[in-house]
Structures are given as C-alpha cells and as structure tokens.
Amino acid sequence: MIEIRELFDLDKTLARELFEGRTYPWEVLDGISDYIRRIGPTLDPKLFERRGEEIWVARDAKVAPSAFLAGPLIIDSGAEVRHCAFIRGSAIVGKGAVVGNSTELKNAVLFDGVQVPHYNYVGDSVLGYKAHLGAGALTSNVKGDKSLVVVKAGGESFPTGRKKVGAMVGDYAEVGCHSVLNPGSVLGRHARIYPLCSVRGFVPENHLLKGDGSCAAQIEK
Numbered sequence: 001m002i003e004i005r006e007l008f009d010l011d012k013t014l015a016r017e018l019f020e021g022r023t024y025p026w027e028v029l030d031g032i033s034d035y036i037r038r039i040g041p042t043l044d045p046k047l048f049e050r051r052g053e054e055i056w057v058a059r060d061a062k063v064a065p066s067a068f069l070a071g072p073l074i075i076d077s078g079a080e081v082r083h084c085a086f087i088r089g090s091a092i093v094g095k096g097a098v099v100g101n102s103t104e105l106k107n108a109v110l111f112d113g114v115q116v117p118h119y120n121y122v123g124d125s126v127l128g129y130k131a132h133l134g135a136g137a138l139t140s141n142v143k144g145d146k147s148l149v150v151v152k153a154g155g156e157s158f159p160t161g162r163k164k165v166g167a168m169v170g171d172y173a174e175v176g177c178h179s180v181l182n183p184g185s186v187l188g189r190h191a192r193i194y195p196l197c198s199v200r201g202f203v204p205e206n207h208l209l210k211g212d213g214s215c216a217a218q219i220e221k
Helices: 025-042
Strands: 048-050 055-058 073-075 091-093 098-101 104-110 115-118 121-127 150-153 156-159 167-169 185-187 207-209 216-218
Touching (some): 025 091, 025 104, 025 121
Parallel strands (some): 073 091, 091 104, 104 121, 121 167, 167 185
Antiparallel strands (some): 048 055, 150 156, 207 216
C-alpha cells in the first residue's frame, strides 16, 4: 500500500541502491546527501560534468543560466532545469525530468520523467516515475505545530521519526494546479488529485481525490 515496492519502479531512477533494503520511502530522506557524495565521483566523466562543489550534471542536460544549483546534486541525462529554478541541494533529478520556472527542490528524489514545471516546491519528498505536479502545486514538509510527522494509511499510523517529511508520490501520479500535499501525504501509482485540493494521508492507487477533498473515487478504466 505505502511501501517502496508498491509505489515506485526502481529501474526508473539513478538512486535504486538508495531505496534497496528499505521498506518505506521516507526512510531514504536521511541518506540522499551521502548517497550523492558517494556515487557522484563514480559517474562517467564522459557523460557527466562536475560543476562546483558536489554537483554532477549530465552533459546532455539543459540547465538555464539563471538556475541556482547547490550540492550535493545530480542532474541526470536529458533533464531540463529551467529559468530561475532553485535547487538547494541534496537532490537527484532523474533522466528526462523537468524542473521548471521558479520551482524549488530540497532533499528530494525525482525519478525519471518527473515534471515539476511551474512554481512548485518539492522538499523532503520522493516523486515517482513520470509523476507530475501542476502549476503551483506544493509539498508541505513541516507540520504547523512542528511535531514529528506520522503517515496515516488504511487505518494505521506509521511514525516517521522526522519533523520534515513532504510527500511520497507514486509512479504516474497527477497532482492538479495549486494543490497542497500536506506533510506525510502518500499517493499511490496513477493517483489523480483535482486542482486546489488539500491532500492528507493516503490516496490509493488508481483513485481520484476530488476538489472538496471529501472522497477518493476509483478511476474508471
């Protein structure tokens, strides 16, 4: 339901090894920086350029001159980082992913093909293969009372032991414009979120969360 194997295709990320041996996706958040520092120097210099301190960018990636890049950071092949994107470090941007205008990343893994193209904030989060955040959609990673985040799904509670946990977004999930994924939100594969939703807890695979946030209906195939 909310385990790594149920949310993500690990063949669709440079960070496969980071996830192996772990059960829940938020368990990788503490290890992203160290993982990048370890594998960055092993990347093929014919394919990756080292830019500054602990930053590796694929030579065929497109990075706007106005984008801000801080390490540790890996930007994989074919990715596009657009005008005024703000990558604060501890981030992996997958193959063919798009980080758009004024989008901010921090301590996050974007699987291959992810799109966060317009005014998005992605912090302490994992976005699966070809997941997409509409314009202005955000991950909120700290609760208002600053207490530790607890993930709730299927009537169970899963303590994360962390004050900062954003969203775990499964493969192919679609998040509508200006929606907020509250701390510890989990979206199953192919989940869809209407625009302007405030998402809490777990949205199952192939379910649609409607605009009033009151129900999740199964998507008709």
